[in-house]
Amino acid sequence: MKPSIPKGTRDFSSTEVAKRNYIFNVIKHSFENFGFQPIETPSFENSSTLMGKYGEEGDRLIFKILNSGDYLNKADEILLSEKNSQKVTAQISEKALRYDLTVPFARYVVQHQNDITFPFKRYQIQPVWRADRPQKGRFREFYQCDADVVGSTSLLQEIEFVQLYDTVFSKLGLHGTTIKINNRKILSGIAEVIGASDKLIDFTVALDKLDKIGKEGVVKEMLEKGISENAIEKVAPLFSFSGTNQDKLNDLEAMLQASEEGLKGVEELRTVVNMIQELGLASATLVLDVTLARGLNYYTGAIYEVAAPKEVKMGSIGGGGRYDDLTGIFGLKDVSGVGISFGLDRIYLVMEELNLFETVELPKPRVLFLNFEASENLSKIKAIKNLRENNIKSELYPDTATSNKQQKKQWKYVSSRGIEFVVTDVENDVFVLKNMINGEQTTCSLAELKKIIS
């Protein structure tokens, strides 16, 4: 029986690791360049740290770790005989795998608050685990790449995150991304103006369909959801919402005159939009999207979402926003935070589709020394030592061929690993070097060999 891995998990081959690390390194480098500091937290946390932080659905999707030893000893007999899985869990499991990086970060900030200099800009790139039903592009183990700032309410952070998205995607060669931005205060303002904050989600869901079902369709859906004709009238400009970000901001400002919070949202967005206009972006476009409402109950200010270049069909490849009371759940009040996240798996798929991995160096030797004659090995190993000291990846095929068949096996190794240069023989410090791409063969000294292959 062939061994397998749990569903929703993945093995990564060396080529996949190399491509993934390429993305990680670009993100890491940009995070650090922008002043974010790396932290790492344990893979599992006390269950009490995680449970209740992601809603009922989230609690169900958290992987729980069984206590060690005679764990049933402490479990209640009656609950066991009733097979009450939910209540028994708390008695036989004290630890759980990290579900995201945000709650562990909040826990970290509170636990280490006396050692941290605020404002604290941290980044964290680690795997998380969710017992979700696996499907295409959705895994039970996947990496999150988060950057957050806590301890500052300055809008400069919001500006910097737009620059950070632009920088990372430009460096990855992912040109033509759209950074969508919205502000929770604008959404609250709309709720105020339409007269019912409980209708806000229905409202934005309907509005989001404008492209597909047109103004009439949207109005019809809103009326069906119980939003009054009068209210719809007040936010009518949203149905012909187009033009530049400045046009949209002007429309919003006019529309939200009756909402102090809404106007505050317009002002905040205007600051970000104006500053980004001054600074310019390398390859992304910043677009005000008033239908953007991800994590509505969570965010209190800016909301971000990044769409892949239009030629690729893919969900969002990044997102984030400002939350005013992240650490409150662990008892530290009034610490505002704002952060963004990069969706590694989707970025990987987009880059694969756009052939953007071509420049990534794959993990294979620049030159392979064949092993047909054991007496040459000392010279070959000495040469390899020298090459490696010069950071030129090189290898000697380990087993000496004692037959034609074994020689063929070595040539097969060269082709299946796609190795470009091969040294066949060495005699008196003269190397026979073969270029596998054009088939050319030359004899050269070690110094010449270094020049040719690097």
Next chain:
Amino acid sequence: MKPSIPKGTRDFSSTEVAKRNYIFNVIKHSFENFGFQPIETPSFENSSTLMGKYGEEGDRLIFKILNSGDYLNKADEILLSEKNSQKVTAQISEKALRYDLTVPFARYVVQHQNDITFPFKRYQIQPVWRADRPQKGRFREFYQCDADVVGSTSLLQEIEFVQLYDTVFSKLGLHGTTIKINNRKILSGIAEVIGASDKLIDFTVALDKLDKIGKEGVVKEMLEKGISENAIEKVAPLFSFSGTNQDKLNDLEAMLQASEEGLKGVEELRTVVNMIQELGLASATLVLDVTLARGLNYYTGAIYEVAAPKEVKMGSIGGGGRYDDLTGIFGLKDVSGVGISFGLDRIYLVMEELNLFETVELPKPRVLFLNFEASENLSKIKAIKNLRENNIKSELYPDTATSNKQQKKQWKYVSSRGIEFVVTDVENDVFVLKNMINGEQTTCSLAELKKIIS
């Protein structure tokens, strides 16, 4: 109530992450330079993959993951009412956290055998989890850094691993390590000569005390363990075992004349020792240590262990060896493997003790722009954009100071983060730059600023 993390786990601050990554990067770079390819496997495996591979003790120390949903549904009522923890585990848990990287690697090789080009040189740097009792230097979550070759019986691998240890520790500045080497076949030879393979462990344990209790003490202990006087006589040279590796090999060869396997071991070690003598090592010393017997039941050829420089008291900082049938447990026979491992946590402690982290760049900006005057911010952000494009880490303090107290807070931020350069003001593209180490203040253009701080 302050939040906490499970015992045996750790949070890593940005300084700790920077130092750890420094070690990881040196190891990674050397692994790749030597031709090893990275792979990654899931954090949890099917329990059937892990259970029974590490002995009874190992099975107990594996962290098990509770099945999702109504997991008790499938559990046997009688076992539940008996609170039979061990038997219930198999019914309520199908997955378990990785215990080491070797078994998942074996599983990977078998599962992907058709996609792998053999000999396969892989490296893997990932965390593992063990429900061990936590104590100083022993954690429940820790990283392993493994390099292995499977599919070749060539001794060139054994030679290369000695070079690899030497390269990594030399690059880390850890001069004076001792790479101890032994061979399982020599130990088997000794067992043959003393006439009882079941006494081998008693024998090596006693022999290992030679330094402390002298020849007489060792002989006494061996006799007590039931090793005959006659047998002890035959391996007497081991009691005065000293001199060069060559001396030791000659002694062993004379001693093991009656054991074919023992002589094979001597021949293998001689090949490695001679080749390393030819090639030279940068900072490590290769020492034949016949008492080295780690994982005796596991290894079949070479056995390695690395001792830290003598000025530091620390257990082994690396180890490994050859195992002839790694993948047999998953049904793929006759694939020989050899590998080594680096002990990250101990290497970290040794480097800390020897002050070897001094050159590691800590995650902080090269220059901080103070924020005392909001009207200057656009100029400052433009300058920072330019600096970052030139890979000079720089930051603007996010909140504008509106009082003396808030200005002081910014200066405090500078000192607690140990920032070297500070820009206080900008006017007409002229920057006021302060060197916090010598207190000097200069006015300069952006181009001049770049030169000064880089």
